[in-house]
Amino acid sequence: MIKIVRATGANLEQIAPLFDAYREFYRQESDLEGARSFLTMRFLKSDSIILLAFVDKVPVGFTQLYHTFSSVSMKPSYILNDLYVRKEYRGQGVAAELLEEAKTLAKANNQKGIALETEKNNPAQKLYERLDWAKDNELFHYYWTNKS
Numbered sequence: 724m725i726k727i728v729r730a731t732g733a734n735l736e737q738i739a740p741l742f743d744a745y746r747e748f749y750r751q752e753s754d755l756e757g758a759r760s761f762l763t764m765r766f767l768k769s770d771s772i773i774l775l776a777f778v779d780k781v782p783v784g785f786t787q788l789y790h791t792f793s794s795v796s797m798k799p800s801y802i803l804n805d806l807y808v809r810k811e812y813r814g815q816g817v818a819a820e821l822l823e824e825a826k827t828l829a830k831a832n833n834q835k836g837i838a839l840e841t842e843k844n845n846p847a848q849k850l851y852e853r854l855d856w857a858k859d860n861e862l863f864h865y866y867w868t869n870k871s
């Protein structure tokens with residue numbers, strides 16, 4: 724049975740290894756202490772929402788939402804920045820449950836919607852589309868990197 728909870732600082736030791744594995748998935752070096760520090764700041768500053776998935780009381784995945792605003796619509800929305808499920812639990816509906824809970828939270832908090840971006844080769848795209856996430860074919864995304 725999958726259970727989704729809104730994480731708090733009390734869940735730090737359950738989330739940190741998942742967050743570290745998520746970063747490794749995206750070709751970053753493992754840094755468990757850095758993961759703890761980063762997540763601690765998110766909890767202290769209340770600048771993200773982390774949903775944590777359990778299967779039979781085992782933490783198996785998470786998603787992290789950040790707050791943002793749309794100036795055009797003058798409404799708040801979320802950015803789904805992180806979504807991760809441990810490899811051995813993939814294909815069991817955990818990611819779908821996390822995404823659905825994020826949508827439920829967005830509705831409850833009167834958000835305009837939720838944005839996410841993913842690599843072009845990420846197989847989760849099929850899941851997003853199955854759950855009514857629309858692929859943006861109209862806009863380009865640009866990113867500036869501070870090299871100083």
